[in-house]
Amino acid sequence: MKYSIHEICNRFCERKKYVNYWAILLLDVLLSIGSSFVTLLFVDNFIVDLTRSTYFIVIAGAFFVSMIVFQTLGVNKNIIRHATIKSIGKMGIAILLKEFFLLGLVVFSSLQLFEHHAFACFLIDFLVTTVVLIGFRVTLVLVYDLAISRYSTSKxxxxxxxxxxxxxxxxxxxxxxxxxxxxxxxxxxxxxxxxxxxxxxxxxxxxxxxxxxxxxxxxxxxxxxxxxxxxxxxxxxxxxxxxxxxxxxxxxxxxxxxxxxxxxxxxxxxRIEDLLGREEIKINTVELAESFTGKVVLVTGAAGSIGSELCRQLATLGISRLVLFDNAETPMHELRLELERNFPNLKFTPFIGDVRQKERLRMAFVMFHPQVVFHAAAYKHVPLMEENPCEAVRVNVVGSRLVADFCVEYGVEMMVMISTDKAVNPTNVMGASKRLAEIYVQSLGLAMERGKVKGKTRFVTTRFGNVLGSNGSVIPYFRKQIEQGGPVTVTDPRITRFFMTIPEACRLVMEAAMMSTGNQIFVFDMGEPVKIVDLAERMIRLAGYIPGEDIKIKFIGLRPGEKLYEEVLSNEENTIPTGNSKIRVAKVRTYERDEVLWAYDKLAELALAVEVDKTVRLMKQVVLDFRSNNSVYEKFDSMKVK
Missing domain, CATH: 3.40.50.720 (NAD(P)-binding Rossmann-like Domain)
Structure with missing residues (x-):
């Protein structure tokens, strides 16, 4: 034989084409005629003598009636290997109609073909035809399943x-x-x-x-x-x-x-993301849609992990226009193609720009007059920002200030700023820069509430921890190390982090924005912290390797500015509950804008001049709980700016 039984079965199972339904119709009709012929032989031998004309009339009638009924009901269009009770029942109805029309033909033709036994004869024909046609289908299904289970070894x-x-x-x-x-x-x-x-x-x-x-x-x-x-x-x-x-x-x-x-x-x-995620968070999508429907929304950092997911979710809420603001060309291009493909009716505009460039940022507000702004643009990697503090200040502090000021100047209804758990008792430049952004936004909102600044913008700040699978995060990094054969590098065996999926974080951001009365910092329930070494071991096992044998885990020590444990301020002592059990309002110190404005002017000046030491010292003076950890900037903790 050219092919073995295994090969034949595998080829058969992999076929994408099925038997033509006209061939199935012809086969069904032939089986129906054959069943009627068997019935006639049985009746002729055991019930009543039949003439040749009776054979001819019944066989011809069975042919035409079966052809019409089977084609009308479409029983031949059901793929036999996927037959269900419903399709079998449909065939039973077709057979019943065949007998009904054949019986009617005999009764109303006034031909005494079966004498007084017509009803009994057609009942027998119904039973025989049912056994043949339905039995044929059941047999094919059983043979197909048997062939797959016994001979299809490639599965x-x-x-x-x-x-x-x-x-x-x-x-x-x-x-x-x-x-x-x-x-x-x-x-x-x-x-x-x-x-x-x-x-x-x-x-x-x-x-x-x-x-x-x-x-x-x-x-x-x-x-x-x-x-x-x-x-x-x-x-x-x-x-x-x-x-x-x-x-x-x-x-x-x-x-x-x-x-x-x-x-x-x-x-x-x-993947590891599937195991670290939590039960799906339910949000009020109806109220959410009502809050954003018909609005012009601008998202800064739109091409990033958080920003792009915000865009995807906003696209489902009936907004009138989405403005994508980012300076990353290739990710912006990829996001544009995705939105064009998945949301063909969405009006959106990619806008290449940098939040540090004042006039370019102003142009976005002048051209589109956004009603809601999601500010997700930020530098986020702790070690990099520890080495480049002036750039952290220029993007995370100065950029956030520019966005907030333009929101007030151009009458934006609401600005939502994405912050981080690293802003809580910061031990690194990145966390301190995000805390400075929080302070400025909150002080500006407070100044408007007290009538010191004219404006109507409602400011909302949201804090959460690490998001699963974001660009440059630990999970893609570990995955790449495993693919390269290891070792997987972990900073410290005791280090823990909170994790949340990107869609979950973005849903909570939008719900917090909807429920906010303005000038609040929302913190999210991040669940239980995860030990990073346990995460590494599990990822190694998911990849099919044994930790410590196939793939080594190497401890390299804490990086500059890194904490062993992150804080999100989500306990009852320092937060206020909201209508959503996953969202709480943080109790944080408030700042008067007039008291801190000079510091932001000075920070912008020092960062632009790349005065690294003076920049970090001023950050520590404004953010009183900023204490560097494992960093060269620890020496400034007890100093004051001169």
Whole structure:
């Protein structure tokens, strides 16, 4: 033979084309005629003598009636290998109609073809035709499934987690997969052990030893989760069992509707982001849409991780125009193409500019007159800003001041500033620069409230920690190190960080903006802190390696300005609750604008002149709780600006 049975089955399973439905119609009609002929032979031998004309009339009638009924109901257009109870039922109705019309033909033609046995004869024909046609379909489905399960060796054998509707639906969706073959379900408890769902057994594993025995016995290659939530629920049990024993973890992301486009659901291996994320945060999308519908919105730092996600979410809220402000050409181009593809009806304008360039920034306000501004432009990497403090001040402080001043000057309704947990008791230049931006924005809002500055802008500041997978963050960095064979570098075995997904952070930013009465700093519930060394170990195992053996973990010491533990000020002692349990208002010291304005003028002057030491010393004088850690600037902690 040219091909083995395995090769033939694999080629058959991988075919994208199916048998032509006209061929199926012809086959159905022939089987229907054959069934009627068998019925006539049975009746002729056991019930009543039939003439040749009776044979001819019934066979001809069966041909024409079957052709018309089957084509009208479209039973031939259902792909047999994917047959369901509904499609089988449809075939049963078609057969019943065939018998009804044939019986009517005999009764109303006044031909005594079956004497007084016409009804019984057509009942027999109905039963025979049903057994033949439906039996034919069921047989094909069973043969197809058997061929896939026994001979299609190129597919990955997986178990589906859970026994709920979405797990069963996932298994059915996998029937047409070229890459995966589902062999059973895994339940989280014993309640359905030894049962079967959708013709597949349900398994339960009480411990890792039991799991390992099963995997080896049945050659299981992967465990498929129907959603991220189920994967997180089992991250310390089944996910870890798989990691320890070379079994892959897969997840089927839910179908996401983005504007007018539909993102295709794709089965993929579980990433660390899936395990670190939390239950989806629910926000009031109706009120959110009402707050932004018809507004002109400007986003600074639009091409960055946070800014681009803000743009995606704003695009779904019915805004009249979106202005993308950023100085990064290539990321801006990529964002433009994405928005054009996913939101063809969105009016948006890419605007290349730098928040440090006063006149260019002014032009954006003059041209578009934004009603809402999201200020996400910032330098964010702690070690880099520790080495370049003047640039941190120019972007994070001076740039934020320019944006806030223009918001007041051009009558912007609301400005939302994206801040960071590193602004809390800052130990580095980056955190201190963001705290300075917070102070200026809040003092400007306070001055407007007291009538010292004319304006109507409502200022909102939001603080959160690290976002998963953002540009230059620890997860992409670790992933790259693992791909290169290690070592994975961790600063300190004790270091912890808070993590939040980018979409989650942006949803909370917009909800905080909606609920704000102005001049407030909102902090988000960041969940539990994650030890970075544990994160590194888990990423190594997810990649299929053993930490310490295949991929080494190397501790390199804290970098300049880095903390062991981040703070977000989210406890009850120093925050005020809001209507959303995930969002609280920080109690922070307020500053009079007149008292600090001189310092911002001086900071801008010193930063532009690249007076590094004087710049950092002035930052410490304004931000009283700025205490450098593991940095050359610790020497200024006890000094005052001269």
């Amino acid at each position: 990955t054998r997986v178990l589906v987690y859970g026994t709920e509707n979405k797990s069963v639906a996932l298994k059915k969706r996998m029937l047409s997969s070229k890459h995966y073959h589902v062999v059973g379900f895994v339940n989280s408890d014993k309640c359905l052990k030894s049962y079967a769902i959708s013709e597949l057994p349900v398994y339960y594993f009480k411990d890792e030893q039991n799991f390992v025995r099963f995997v080896k016995k049945y050659n299981i290659n992967g465990l498929l989760f129907p959603s991220h939530e189920e994967a997180r629920r089992e991250k310390d049990r089944l996910v870890r069992f798989c990691q320890n024993n070379g079994v892959k973890n897969f997840v089927s992301p839910p179908i996401d509707v983005l504007g007018d486009g539909l993102k295709k659901t794709v089965i993929r291996e579980i």
